[in-house]
Amino acid sequence: MAITSGFNKDLLAGVSRLHFIGIGGSGMFPLVQILASKGYTITGSDVNEGTIIDSERAMGIHVYMGHAAENVLGADMVVYSAAIHEDNPELQEADMRGIPCVERSVMLGYVSRLYPRSICVAGTHGKTTTTSLITTMLELAGRDPAAVIGGKLPLIHGYGKAGNGQNIVVEACEFAETFLRLAPSVSVILNIDNDHLDCYGTMGNLKMAFRKFALLASHTVVVNADDENTMQVMNSIDRDVRTFGIRKHADYKAENVREYKPGFYEFDVLEFGEPYAHIKMGAPGYHNIYNALAMTACVPLVGLCPSDAEAAAANFTGAGRRFEIKGEVNGAMVVDDYAHHPTEVGATLKTARELTTGTLWAVHQPFTYSRTRALLREFAEVLSRADRVVLTPIMGSREVDDGSVKSEDLAALIPGAIVVESLDAAAQYIKENAKEGDLVITMGCGDVYKAADRMIQE
Incomplete structure (x- = not known):
């Protein structure tokens, strides 16, 4: 957990081309923008297309789809996101060729000094x-x-x-x-x-x-x-x-x-x-x-x-995924929020309650097994403030499911809560049950926003 290396003011000395693994991530994009503006040549790779990659390509940046060893050829340094594992072929190739590799937070620290x-x-x-x-x-x-x-x-x-x-x-x-x-x-x-x-x-x-x-x-x-x-x-x-x-x-x-x-x-x-x-x-x-x-x-x-x-x-009317109004389903307002801790969930539901006299629906995607397990009762208490609660499976992210906690354990502590099998199922349930005057809020720092998008699709 502790940081083992201090700031290196010469981090980019002799570097002209940077290759970003996971270049489509929201945390990578500002670094790409800043470093490109400083004159560095940027390339990158990712596994999914998206609006960020579209923007990067519009900047003239070459983005590879998929991770392959040859993608790092010609790079002077590789920047990788925390989600990239050590067995990534681009990291392994860079290591074999002696190309320096730095994690995103290291580069962010450098950029903050510019x-x-x-x-x-x-x-x-x-x-x-x-x-x-x-x-x-x-x-x-x-x-x-x-x-x-x-x-x-x-x-x-x-x-x-x-x-x-x-x-x-x-x-x-x-x-x-x-x-x-x-x-x-x-x-x-x-x-x-x-x-x-x-x-x-x-x-x-x-x-x-x-x-x-x-x-x-x-x-x-x-x-x-x-x-x-x-x-x-x-x-x-x-x-x-x-x-x-x-x-x-x-x-x-x-x-x-x-x-x-x-x-x-x-x-x-x-x-x-x-x-x-x-x-x-x-x-x-x-x-x-x-x-x-x-x-x-x-x-x-x-x-x-x-x-x-x-x-x-x-x-300022809000940032993306911070009480972001997405549209309507059956005349009910659909809102998406990044809330993924009991304090945040409580604050978000308080705001939602102030904006509706109808049924308040909470569609929550628990994030990581360790957080869900440690704060199970706290999550249950705040989610119970909604009128109806729909839970999706836990998004493990960086963690492996050891079977010690499931969304069903959380649902058992919330009166009337249900667990659905997927984001599609959550969207479908809301489509079948929400009505005019209700407010539906999807919450979590994973990809639960996709459920909100699917709710409002014709």
């Missing part, structure tokens, strides 16, 4: 939305930032961009300590919750990783004053700290919070107790108040004005 003013956003929940909000603020203000985002931001038509400005905004993932490879000028910590304990083992280890991340900041750390775990991490830290919050004393505090329409909020922001900004959110959900506050706390750190935060909040 821009003098980097903002890296960490936290168990809200990273994508907050990264998107800060990117939106800088983009609308004419700063032309670079960005690496975990979801698709409509404003920039993708998961990131290569900017010509001084700033880069990076979604900083804590999985396996990959965020410790970054070089933030500003570190943002939204919250710390009990996730990725398959990597860290204990909350103490997880908190220690976040503390290390905070200490990476060369300028300022922006943190959530209402999150107890985060504030424990920040005790006696040797950095300039700015806090934001709703309930506790904070440097940037939300006051006069109200719904201006069901599920959508506006509020005043006080900076050090003085009126600073009025935020009216274009994206629904009470939890997004914290994300907007984190953005607002960054305003003076990047040399902008409160009006820039106000404009970003009003114009």
